[in-house]
Amino acid sequence: MTKIEARLEALGLILPAALQIPAGLVLPFPWVSVRGTRVFISRHGAQETDGSLSHPLGKVGAEVSLAQAKELARKVGLSILGSLKRELGDLDRITGWAKALGMVNSAPGFGDQPAVINGFSELILEVFGPAVGRHARSAVGMAGLPFGMAVEIEAEVLIAG
Amino acid sequence: MTKIEARLEALGLILPAALQIPAGLVLPFPWVSVRGTRVFISRHGAQETDGSLSHPLGKVGAEVSLAQAKELARKVGLSILGSLKRELGDLDRITGWAKALGMVNSAPGFGDQPAVINGFSELILEVFGPAVGRHARSAVGMAGLPFGMAVEIEAEVLIAG
Amino acid sequence: MTKIEARLEALGLILPAALQIPAGLVLPFPWVSVRGTRVFISRHGAQETDGSLSHPLGKVGAEVSLAQAKELARKVGLSILGSLKRELGDLDRITGWAKALGMVNSAPGFGDQPAVINGFSELILEVFGPAVGRHARSAVGMAGLPFGMAVEIEAEVLIAG
Numbered sequence: 001m002t003k004i005e006a007r008l009e010a011l012g013l014i015l016p017a018a019l020q021i022p023a024g025l026v027l028p029f030p031w032v033s034v035r036g037t038r039v040f041i042s043r044h045g046a047q048e049t050d051g052s053l054s055h056p057l058g059k060v061g062a063e064v065s066l067a068q069a070k071e072l073a074r075k076v077g078l079s080i081l082g083s084l085k086r087e088l089g090d091l092d093r094i095t096g097w098a099k100a101l102g103m104v105n106s107a108p109g110f111g112d113q114p115a116v117i118n119g120f121s122e123l124i125l126e127v128f129g130p131a132v133g134r135h136a137r138s139a140v141g142m143a144g145l146p147f148g149m150a151v152e153i154e155a156e157v158l159i160a161g
Numbered sequence: 162m163t164k165i166e167a168r169l170e171a172l173g174l175i176l177p178a179a180l181q182i183p184a185g186l187v188l189p190f191p192w193v194s195v196r197g198t199r200v201f202i203s204r205h206g207a208q209e210t211d212g213s214l215s216h217p218l219g220k221v222g223a224e225v226s227l228a229q230a231k232e233l234a235r236k237v238g239l240s241i242l243g244s245l246k247r248e249l250g251d252l253d254r255i256t257g258w259a260k261a262l263g264m265v266n267s268a269p270g271f272g273d274q275p276a277v278i279n280g281f282s283e284l285i286l287e288v289f290g291p292a293v294g295r296h297a298r299s300a301v302g303m304a305g306l307p308f309g310m311a312v313e314i315e316a317e318v319l320i321a322g
Numbered sequence: 323m324t325k326i327e328a329r330l331e332a333l334g335l336i337l338p339a340a341l342q343i344p345a346g347l348v349l350p351f352p353w354v355s356v357r358g359t360r361v362f363i364s365r366h367g368a369q370e371t372d373g374s375l376s377h378p379l380g381k382v383g384a385e386v387s388l389a390q391a392k393e394l395a396r397k398v399g400l401s402i403l404g405s406l407k408r409e410l411g412d413l414d415r416i417t418g419w420a421k422a423l424g425m426v427n428s429a430p431g432f433g434d435q436p437a438v439i440n441g442f443s444e445l446i447l448e449v450f451g452p453a454v455g456r457h458a459r460s461a462v463g464m465a466g467l468p469f470g471m472a473v474e475i476e477a478e479v480l481i482a483g
Contacts, residue, residue, distance in 0.1 A: 025275065025276070026279060027275060027279075028279055028282045028283055028286060029282055029295070029296060029297065029298040030295060030297065031297075032297070033259070033260070033295055033296060033297040035257050035259055035319060036319075038259070040259055040260045040296075040297030041297060042260075042297040042298050042299060043298070043299035043300070043301065096357050098355070098357055098360070098362055099355070099362045099364075099478075101299075101476075103299075103301055104466075105302075105465075106465045106466035108465075108466075109466070109470075110466050111466055111467065111468055111469050111470045111471075112468070113466065113467070113468050114347065114349060114468050115347070118348060118349075118350055121350045121351055122350055125350060134351070134352060134355055135351060135355060135362075136351065136352065136353075136354070136355040136362030136363060136364040136476070137351040137364050137365070138364060138365035138423075138425075138474070138476045139365070139468065140365065140425055140464050140466070140467055140468075140474065141304075141427075141464050141465040141466025141467060142301050142302050142303065142304075142464065142465055143266075143267045143269075143302040143303055143304040143463075143464075143465040144265075144267035144269075144270070144271050144272055144274065144301070144302025145272065145274070145301055145302060146272055146273070146274050146275050146300065146301075147272050148270075148272045149272075152299070152301065154260075154262075154297070154299045156260075158357060158358075186436065186437070187440060188436060188440075189440060189443045189444055189447060190443055190456070190457060190458065190459040191456060191458065192458075193458070194420070194421070194456055194457060194458040196418050196420055196480060197480075199420070201420055201421045201457075201458030202458060203421075203458040203459050203460060204459070204460035204461070204462065262460075264460075264462055266463075302465075303462050303463050303464065303465075304427075304428045304430075304463040304464055304465040305426075305428035305430075305431070305432050305433055305435065305462070305463025306433065306435070306462055306463060307433055307434070307435050307436050307461065307462075308433050309431075309433045310433075313460070313462065315421075315423075315458070315460045317421075
């Protein structure tokens, strides 16, 4: 077992299956794309262990509470780790997290985007530790997200050359 | 004729002239900026062959339909290719598409951003093929875009060192 | 005195202290993160010389005027330079600005995001000159920003290897 997989197991974390894409939807892009030492992660939403879309959907600050949104952001992190494992084979190949853009489907007046995206950042730091897990971050409010999802995150990580 | 130019011609695609910037507007940044092997593409909107802003303007899901928005996203792709050709001289220099951020000026409740930005992704894959054209992608809803444009996209591509 | 510091002094510019983070808020990410030759800058807002949050807060086009927002964007630039100096030690280490994403908390119908973010771009060009300061840029409208800030910017710069 690799180091990161052992860490995931010790934390009791399970990576979800690939997203079940709604019928009729075509997504002509990869969830993760490797170009040299750079690994580009397309926006991910939250999904359950079986790959189904997590709920609740809707705007944070209205249909979705801050606590629910933070938990969704943590699940987005697990979705991303699942995609990275499927693409890289071994999560130990990741030498550093570079950056993340946390996007929160925000009701008018909602301004706690950082507290939401902390659900993601805390997960990454728990799993990878501060040296590898450290990442620049923005957490901002969007007018809408695909399928009415509450939280989406895109990111970039680095692997050895 | 280079390979990509031949491909554009075979597809009947014409790259638009540089954007006609509205009078009084100063844009103190380049459309495309090369730093080493990385090519940064500022946000582009859709423009017609003569460089004029494409219509309709407005929010997707309200004034602009999904089909119109997808066509605008395709035109954004052509605008980007025009800027890349002016900056790089030869589109064959592009060794890989890295990532794109698709921004959709979204009416309340609109959640079909991926279907809109497919207009861009499908164009890039048609012109560059899957190996070079493959790109990580996010497609999200903005509260507003410059001049009320419906779709904007920023991206990064790679060239040989 | 280094070249960029001399330039800041000649322009009469003072870099603000680190942001005073509101009580109870945890931000588990660095303002600036260096990975090799790439320097990732997390989203910054505008802050006063003492590190307190700049005002006004609110949506541009409603509570915040275009002129105020442009001035806030310039202050965001100074905040970013302050963080870069604290992390890099010497701003002369910066060999090139790569890209910036300017995020404007936008009231319905506001479409002058580029004119707002010019406050940032003009500062960077004044301080670093066109060769180093040149950056790809997007300027877009968000549905909300942390604490109701009017303008935030994230960016990437490069340093020598």
